[in-house]
Amino acid sequence: MSVSTISKPHERLSEMLAGEMAAVNTLIRTRMASEHAPRIPEVTAHLVEAGGKRLRPMLTLAAAQLFGYSGDHHVKLAATVEFIHTATLLHDDVVDESGQRRGRPTANLLWDNKSSVLVGDYLFSRSFQLMVETGSLRVLDILANASATIAEGEVLQMTAATDLGTDEGVYLQVVRGKTAALFSAATEVGGVIAGANDAQVKALYDYGDALGVAFQIADDLLDYQGDSAVTGKNVGDDFRERKLTLPVIKAVAQATADEHAFWVRTIGRGRQEEGDLDYALSLMAKYRTLEATRADAFGWAAKAKASLEAVPDHEIRTLLGDLADYVVSRLN
Structure with a gap:
């Protein structure tokens, strides 16, 4: 890749973390599967595959690499962060009655509000399963607090807007x-x-x-x-x-x-x-x-x-x- 095509810092970060991001994407696809409810991967894939920058999971990988981490828990945490982000987007689009995100129709428009809310709930649940797998109570505390803060911020915005x-x-x-x-x-x-x-x-x-x-x-x-x-x-x-x-x-x-x-x-x-x-x-x-x-x-x-x-x-x-x-x- 030439220097001119990777001039943006998030693109350079993406290139540097390409191997780990590939592992995160594989884990996301594995964990968003559902044996009993095929609509879950359908709705999730619509958002996850939409080609966003994946900035939040990249930040997790970057922070771990900054301190020379060599395990695989950071991959689970990066997937967790992306699941939380995707869940909040699904819920936000229902609350905001949005019809478009990143230039594409929203999940609630393509399917319905019920599917968006329930699949968002499923992704939150998956994110907590992934957190627990790291065995770190401190990590669980940080991400659980963040999830509560995000929900609180959305409710506050609804009343303050x-x-x-x-x-x-x-x-x-x-x-x-x-x-x-x-x-x-x-x-x-x-x-x-x-x-x-x-x-x-x-x-x-x-x-x-x-x-x-x-x-x-x-x-x-x-x-x-x-x-x-x-x-x-x-x-x-x-x-x-x-x-x-x-x-x-x-x-x-x-x-x-x-x-x-x-x-x-x-x-x-x-x-x-x-x-x-x-x-x-x-x-x-x-x-x-x-x-x-x-x-x-x-x-x-x-x-x-x-x-x-x-x-x-x-x-x-x-x-x-x-x-x-x-x-x-x-x-x-």
């Missing part, structure tokens, strides 16, 4: 739940299984947490200023879906009485009219909330990189730092 009282603290709590919790658990368990010390494990947790927050803030910002051909979303989808994300939260915090009434009508009550998105964008421009959100994303990426100073100097450490830069490079 259209509540104009939602501030940056609540937004961060939602993001830490729905996105960062699995990033931080993925890196943390890789270090734990490889025998890293407490300070190093904490550094891996901090890296995953900050990377996940930067990733989600960048995603939310791109909704208002991204290229839809690249992001696969139309500009302003979050506005149309009445999602209170950081650029809007910052604008609401500074709004005049009339502007606040606009946000109440469009986001709070969902009564949107022609030209509302343009006006919303003009308010974000007035208060420079897109620039402020961009600065927040870069700040979290810098935190992720800084936390890596506590782990061994290694090619993987460099790549993880590059990955933090890459997550926000989409905003340039």
